[in-house]
Amino acid sequence: MAENKKKVTLIIERQDGPKEKPYKQTFEVDYRPGLNIVAALMEIQKNPVTKDGKRVAPVVWECNCLEKVCGACMMVINGRARQACASLVDNLEQPITLAPARTFPVIRDLLIDRSVMFESLKRIQGWINVEGSWDMPDAPRQNPYTAQTAYEISHCMTCGCCLEACPNVGPQSDFIGAGPTVQAYLFNINPIGKYDEPKRLEALMGKGGITSCGNSQNCVEVCPKNIKLTTYLAQLNRDVNKHALANIFNK
Amino acid sequence: MNTTFYVRRLHSLCGLLFLGAVLFEHIFTNSTALLGPEGLDSALAMMELIPKPIFYCLEIGCIAVPLLFHGIYGIYIALQAKNNPGHYGYVRNWQFALQRWTAWYLVVFLIWHIFYLRIYLKGIMGHPINYALLDSYLSNPIVFILYLLAMVAACFHFCNGITTFCMTWGIAKGPRVQNVISVLSMLLCVGLCLVVLAFMLHYVIM
Numbered sequence: 237m238a239e240n241k242k243k244v245t246l247i248i249e250r251q252d253g254p255k256e257k258p259y260k261q262t263f264e265v266d267y268r269p270g271l272n273i274v275a276a277l278m279e280i281q282k283n284p285v286t287k288d289g290k291r292v293a294p295v296v297w298e299c300n301c302l303e304k305v306c307g308a309c310m311m312v313i314n315g316r317a318r319q320a321c322a323s324l325v326d327n328l329e330q331p332i333t334l335a336p337a338r339t340f341p342v343i344r345d346l347l348i349d350r351s352v353m354f355e356s357l358k359r360i361q362g363w364i365n366v367e368g369s370w371d372m373p374d375a376p377r378q379n380p381y382t383a384q385t386a387y388e389i390s391h392c393m394t395c396g397c398c399l400e401a402c403p404n405v406g407p408q409s410d411f412i413g414a415g416p417t418v419q420a421y422l423f424n425i426n427p428i429g430k431y432d433e434p435k436r437l438e439a440l441m442g443k444g445g446i447t448s449c450g451n452s453q454n455c456v457e458v459c460p461k462n463i464k465l466t467t468y469l470a471q472l473n474r475d476v477n478k479h480a481l482a483n484i485f486n487k
Numbered sequence: 488m489n490t491t492f493y494v495r496r497l498h499s500l501c502g503l504l505f506l507g508a509v510l511f512e513h514i515f516t517n518s519t520a521l522l523g524p525e526g527l528d529s530a531l532a533m534m535e536l537i538p539k540p541i542f543y544c545l546e547i548g549c550i551a552v553p554l555l556f557h558g559i560y561g562i563y564i565a566l567q568a569k570n571n572p573g574h575y576g577y578v579r580n581w582q583f584a585l586q587r588w589t590a591w592y593l594v595v596f597l598i599w600h601i602f603y604l605r606i607y608l609k610g611i612m613g614h615p616i617n618y619a620l621l622d623s624y625l626s627n628p629i630v631f632i633l634y635l636l637a638m639v640a641a642c643f644h645f646c647n648g649i650t651t652f653c654m655t656w657g658i659a660k661g662p663r664v665q666n667v668i669s670v671l672s673m674l675l676c677v678g679l680c681l682v683v684l685a686f687m688l689h690y691v692i693m
Contacts (some may be wrong), residue, residue, distance in 0.1 A: 246647055260684065315573075315574040316575070319502060345563075373683060401571070401574075401575050403568045403569050403570050403571050403580070403583060403584070404567055404568050406569050408566065408567055408568075408569055409567035409568070411567070413606025441489050441491065441492035442491055443491045445491070447490070447491055447492050447495040447496070447655075448567065449588075449655070450564070450651075451579065451583065451650075451651045451654045451655065452575075452579060452580045452583035452584075453561070453577065453579040453580065453583075454571075454575045454577065454579075454580050456662075457575065457577050457580075458575070463662075466654070466661070466662065466665070467660055467661050467662065467676055469654075470654055470657050470659065470660040470661075470665075471657065472657075473654065473655055473656065473657035473662055474656075474658075474660065475657070476492070476657075477496075477656060477657055480492060480496070
């Protein structure tokens with residue numbers, strides 16, 4: 237009965253190196269309940285033979301946690317940026333197309349270089365300078381409501397879905413994207429981090445900062461962690477505008 | 488000095504205040520055509536009452552300069568976008584793409600509109616703009632359609648601009664208020680388009 241087994245067809249956009257031309261290959265893997273894209277790619281890795289029976293180099297991709305926490309396996313599945321580990325074959329239309337997120341430089345096949353987001357986090361000063369160690373009564377207080385917002389934003393795993401879906405992020409533009417921008421707000425609402433708020437707002441006012449946002453709002457639609465990105469972008473817009481007024485009238 | 492932010496915000500203000508006012512002035516003045524030739528001609532005669540030096544200052548300071556700045560910087564902004572409503576077909580993403588497509592159309596249209604009507608006919612030939620001229624001009628179906636498209640594009644670009652203005656200035660923060668503003672401004676767009684349709688069809692039917 238092996239021939240009658242249900243198959244899953246995957247059309248994968250491949251690329252042999254950063255400067256090589258992309259090409260497509262079709263693979264078939266056996267269907268099983270609960271199969272996700274990472275598991276399907278693992279099947280291809282075990283037996284890298286295309287649908288036409290040609291043995292090829294195994295498909296390269298990246299993954300770590302397999303539970304939608306690390307962000308590493310972000311790719312374009314059926315035209316939409318998402319996590320491969322959290323994409324169940326049952327919920328996808330066939331044939332399934334896989335492509336690398338071309339907003340980022342492609343290293344090989346589905347493997348991309350997402351380090352540009354790390355550079356953006358450095359640019360917006362995505363850290364708290366000295367949190368220090370405190371005795372209990374002297375420690376700076378966290379407002380519990382602010383802490384809830386901070387918890388939500390801290391879920392960001394720099395997967396890059398928001399950058400891939402954004403029409404204003406890409407080689408044609410220098411926009412750092414929603415994820416790294418909104419991280420500035422996370423550190424601005426921290427009781428120690430707020431002292432560096434002007435520095436972060438200045439960074440956001442520069443070229444490719446928050447002004448490059450064009451309000452397409454794709455980011456909030458695709459965010460796998462459901463972070464209310466557009467709400468925090470609007471809040472940062474408000475903060476940046478106030479900061480600009482201060483710049484104009486205080487100097 | 489960090490100029491990106493200020494230039495970008497100036498672009499937003501320019502569009503909403505100056506070009507919004509220009510659009511409303513056009514719709515308001517042209518809607519008087521509904522009252523027949525006397526309506527439009529007397530409305531245009533009222534504008535002639537503005538002393539010439541002030542009129543030219545207004546034309547240059549409140550129309551030409553903001554329009555050139557908004558247009559040229561707008562082209563730079565539009566070139567930074569890779570529209571993708573085919574993959575991400577959300578309403579806001581369609582509006583984002585339409586904002587840029589209407590902008591491209593308006594850039595081309597306004598070059599034709601301003602050079603032909605304002606600079607060539609009125610400026611160089613000294614031909615007064617009046618009902619009779621527009622009536623014969625718009626009797627050409629191609630001109631009529633191109634003008635109608637331009638008016639609809641301008642109304643959409645302005646009304647969607649109100650929505651994005653409220654987002655970029657941090658006025659509308661949460662999704663609920665952003666939705667309300669988006670719906671209201673699209674209703675305004677429909678209203679403006681109906682007025683435009685009414686006075687433009689008036690030329691053809693009458």
